[in-house]
Amino acid sequence: xxxxxxxxxxxxxxxxxxxxxxxxxxxxxxxxxxxxxxxxxxxxxxxxxxxxxxxxxxxxxxxxxxxxxxxxxxxxxxxxxxxxxxxxxxxxxxxxxxxxxxxxxxxxxxx
Amino acid sequence: xxxxxxxxxxxxxxxxxxxxxxxxxxxxxxxxxxxxxxxxxxxxxxxxxxxxxxxxxxxxxxxxxxxxxxxxxxxxxxxxxxxxxxxxxxxxxxxxxxxxxxxxxxxxxx
Numbered sequence: 201x202x203x204x205x206x207x208x209x210x211x212x213x214x215x216x217x218x219x220x221x222x223x224x225x226x227x228x229x230x231x232x233x234x235x236x237x238x239x240x241x242x243x244x245x246x247x248x249x250x251x252x253x254x255x256x257x258x259x260x261x262x263x264x265x266x267x268x269x270x271x272x273x274x275x276x277x278x279x280x281x282x283x284x285x286x287x288x289x290x291x292x293x294x295x296x297x298x299x300x301x302x303x304x305x306x307x308x309x310x311x
Numbered sequence: 312x313x314x315x316x317x318x319x320x321x322x323x324x325x326x327x328x329x330x331x332x333x334x335x336x337x338x339x340x341x342x343x344x345x346x347x348x349x350x351x352x353x354x355x356x357x358x359x360x361x362x363x364x365x366x367x368x369x370x371x372x373x374x375x376x377x378x379x380x381x382x383x384x385x386x387x388x389x390x391x392x393x394x395x396x397x398x399x400x401x402x403x404x405x406x407x408x409x410x411x412x413x414x415x416x417x418x419x420x421x
Contacts, residue, residue, distance in 0.1 A: 246409060
């Protein structure tokens with residue numbers, strides 16, 4: 201089955217700096233790669249996603265890149281703000297079937 | 312916020328008991344997936360239902376079972392509860408590939 205690895209497990213950044221989280225996946229059939237943000241005690245919230253026919257996608261301060269050959273994808277957050285502090289999960293799936301999640305990255309933005 | 316709702320919010324059970332968790336999908340979504348999220352970990356796929364039929368299952372024993380109803384609402388049933396079943400149970404509804412999560416049910420097994 202699919203195995204998703206996520207690094208780093210924790211990330212502390214100064215407000216205004218950039219944050220980068222990297223994930224690798226094992227199943228070449230995976231074609232959908234969402235990123236979720238989960239605040240303490242709340243549901244995972246879809247913040248951005250990318251499909252296998254696209255190499256990069258951007259939404260305001262958030263961007264995701266995908267390298268299908270190397271089977272890795274990354275989340276980039278620019279101009280970080282205190283409200284960006286949360287746990288971020290990458291995931292991979294084939295369509296909407298079975299999301300396989302990474303272990304999560306705890307991001308702390310220092311004011 | 313998504314249109315996915317779950318009930319109850321919290322639940323405390325004792326080992327050996329049975330529990331039923333409920334999920335109401337976002338309007339127009341015909342697929343529902345259930346995930347178990349242990350403390351400090353990512354969600355783990357339990358199973359998925361599509362148009363009332365089970366559409367795949369993760370590495371969970373048969374005492375985890377589910378149902379999806381004609382209105383696309385769904386239930387997760389867990390029999391013979393074990394201490395390790397303590398977790399946040401999330402349902403997610405989808406139509407194409409985006410999965411939107413409900414707020415979860417926090418199950419504690421004592």
